[in-house]
Amino acid sequence: MIITSLAVSLTLGYLAADAVYKSEQAKDAEHEVQKQQNMTQQDKVYYIQRSLMFSGYGVTIDGKWGKKTMQASQKYSGSSATSIDELYEAVKAKKEGKR
Structure with a gap:
């Protein structure tokens, strides 16, 4: 019973994380289309940081361009x-599978 509950909890956790990841990908794509023509440097930093964070790089999304x-x-x-x-x-190309 405990193992079944644990398996269900893990499965639900995975599904929730996957849904959030896909939602964030959709937000990234929408944001990219909207800002493509007039992106500021800070917008680009946010895009890079979001891409890195959701790829497991542990970067803080603060819009600041730093060494990390x-x-x-x-x-x-x-x-x-x-x-x-x-x-x-380069990050955009990698994210879109062009690299």
Whole structure:
């Protein structure tokens, strides 16, 4: 009985986490479409940080470009770029499966 309850709890937890992840992906896609033409540097940092956080990099989403965000985005994207614009494009390409 306890094992069954635990299995049900784990399954429900996984399904809830998966739903949140898919919801966040949809929000990212919608946000990207809306901001594509007029993204500020801070918007790009938020996009990068959200992508990193939901990929398990443990980056804080604060809109600030710092060493941890830069290094995590380089690792995630496989790019050695250091500018926000270049890393934004690299992270976006990786997220969309183009890298």
